[in-house]
Amino acid sequence: MFDIGMPELLVIVIVALLVFGPKRLPELAKAAGKGLAELKKSLHDVKRQVETEVKAIEGEEEGTVGKGLVDLKKSLEDVKRQVETGFREALDTSVAQKPVIGAYEEVEEEEEEVGEEEIEEEEEIDEENMESLHDLLNSHVMSRLIYAVAKTGIPDLMNDNQMDYKELAERANLHPHSLYRIMRTLSSVNVFSEIEKGVFRLGDIGQLLRTDIPESQHALAVLMWEPWWRQGWDELLYSLQTGKVAFDHIHGRGLFEYLKQNPEAAELFNKAMTSFTAQEINSILDAYDFSVVKKVVDIGGGQGKLLASILEKYPSMNGVLLDLPMTLDSAKKLIDQEDLSERCELVPGDFFTPFSLSGDVYILKSVIHNWSDEQAISILKNCQGSINKESRLLIIERIIPYGNEPSPAKIMDIVTLVNLGGQERTLSEYEELLKSSGFKLNRVINTNSAMSIIEGIPI
Numbered sequence: 001m002f003d004i005g006m007p008e009l010l011v012i013v014i015v016a017l018l019v020f021g022p023k024r025l026p027e028l029a030k031a032a033g034k035g036l037a038e039l040k041k042s043l044h045d046v047k048r049q050v051e052t053e054v055k056a057i058e059g060e061e062e063g064t065v066g067k068g069l070v071d072l073k074k075s076l077e078d079v080k081r082q083v084e085t086g087f088r089e090a091l092d093t094s095v096a097q098k099p100v101i102g103a104y105e106e107v108e109e110e111e112e113e114v115g116e117e118e119i120e121e122e123e124e125i126d127e128e129n130m131e132s133l134h135d136l137l138n139s140h141v142m143s144r145l146i147y148a149v150a151k152t153g154i155p156d157l158m159n160d161n162q163m164d165y166k167e168l169a170e171r172a173n174l175h176p177h178s179l180y181r182i183m184r185t186l187s188s189v190n191v192f193s194e195i196e197k198g199v200f201r202l203g204d205i206g207q208l209l210r211t212d213i214p215e216s217q218h219a220l221a222v223l224m225w226e227p228w229w230r231q232g233w234d235e236l237l238y239s240l241q242t243g244k245v246a247f248d249h250i251h252g253r254g255l256f257e258y259l260k261q262n263p264e265a266a267e268l269f270n271k272a273m274t275s276f277t278a279q280e281i282n283s284i285l286d287a288y289d290f291s292v293v294k295k296v297v298d299i300g301g302g303q304g305k306l307l308a309s310i311l312e313k314y315p316s317m318n319g320v321l322l323d324l325p326m327t328l329d330s331a332k333k334l335i336d337q338e339d340l341s342e343r344c345e346l347v348p349g350d351f352f353t354p355f356s357l358s359g360d361v362y363i364l365k366s367v368i369h370n371w372s373d374e375q376a377i378s379i380l381k382n383c384q385g386s387i388n389k390e391s392r393l394l395i396i397e398r399i400i401p402y403g404n405e406p407s408p409a410k411i412m413d414i415v416t417l418v419n420l421g422g423q424e425r426t427l428s429e430y431e432e433l434l435k436s437s438g439f440k441l442n443r444v445i446n447t448n449s450a451m452s453i454i455e456g457i458p459i
């Protein structure tokens with residue numbers, strides 16, 4: 001703004017300190033904002049005079065030493081006057097129309113007494129808000145660290161044992177000190193626990209990152225930051241600007257098309273979906289009574305985790321799982337493992353083309369939210385065309401609550417915006433979808449997880 005160098009600045013600061021005293025400088029500086037234009041002009045004068053003085057001292061203009069100093073003092077008095085005027089005006093606006101002239105000192109004292117608490121409180125709130133903002137901005141860090149340890153297999157290496165980070169680094173072929181720093185950070189959120197210097201064991205959250213437990217969340221943790229998934233997030237602004245799907249933009253095709261052509265990615269995605277389901281199954285089974293149901297049809301049932309759990313709970317029930325052929329390959333593994341192949345039929349198919357499957361209950365879990373209204377209605381209409389009039393349709397999704405409360409549905413809504421082109425919906429939006437596809441909303445059953453069961457009856 002001003003072309004003032006260090007020597008000049010030093011002179012100004014020293015003189016200002018002498019003139020005003022250190023305590024009042026911040027408030028005067030604040031008030032100075034008012035008469036900034038005048039102040040700027042005076043500071044230019046100061047600068048010119050300082051330059052004259054410096055030249056004189058260097059002997060370039062003999063005999064002028066001291067002349068500049070006199071002018072400088074005069075200009076600094078101007079600066080002081082302007083700053084004080086600005087300060088008085090600032091007080092004037094904040095202490096409603098108090099007389100200024102002659103009462104300046106009194107007003108200043110009053111302002112200090114009355115205003116101090118408020119200012120402190122405001123500052124505290126500001127600091128809290130700033131801290132919250134910084135936490136939000138940094139919230140990706142933990143997620144990335146969890147990805148890094150999951151991807152490099154640390155939780156499986158640790159299992160139930162305590163281990164020195166150096167040994168872990170050697171076994172996973174990692175840089176020891178970097179691993180230590182990451183584990184130390186994750187120990188603050190119960191992924192690990194540092195039990196003595198450099199020795200860690202898995203915390204309760206870290207246990208979930210093992211691949212050898214039924215409720216493993218390992219695949220989900222890895223999916224989060226795998227480059228092909230993350231690239232959608234890199235294009236968030238594209239979705240924001242166009243309303244279109246960032247994933248499709250970067251990959252040139254939709255997610256499920258991409259997965260068809262990338263079996264490894266498909267395997268990871270399907271496992272990650274099963275990780276989600278594992279967290280939700282008990283709450284769904286507790287909330288919905290399937291005891292009178294003879295046959296359940298799970299449309300887009302993925303690897304079959306939910307269907308398998310229902311069949312296990314109700315041993316006389318049969319099930320049908322419809323999904324894309326590539327997904328059914330891994331569903332078959334799970335169904336065989338659980339010894340359910342006798343009671344569970346796997347049907348390769350496309351829910352966008354009409355199908356005919358008999359069953360008392362149709363389930364669509366985490367399916368409708370992947371699609372636009374138009375596509376969702378097309379899936380629902382195909383269900384309507386196949387379902388018996390006495391049967392029930394269960395849409396199992398996260399319902400967007402009204403208002404500002406935090407909700408996993410709101411987060412997942414953005415995931416679907418960026419990577420799928422779908423959306424999470426409010427209850428009335430689901431009601432609308434049902435109505436548009438030949439169903440009526442019968443009831444909504446909330447579960448202990450983020451999922452709700454929206455029951456539709458064909459009309």
Ligand SMILES: C[S@@+](CC[C@H](N)C(=O)[O-])C[C@H]1O[C@@H](n2cnc3c(N)ncnc32)[C@H](O)[C@@H]1O
Pocket residue numbers: 256273274277299300301302303322323324327349350351352364365366367370
């Ligand atoms: C988000 S996953 C949900 C899987 C499962 N219902 C669950 O909750 O874990 C969506 C499923 O829809 C399947 N899917 C996608 N497009 C499909 C289509 N055109 N026809 C049938 N299934 C499809 C995917 O293969 C995947 O299994």
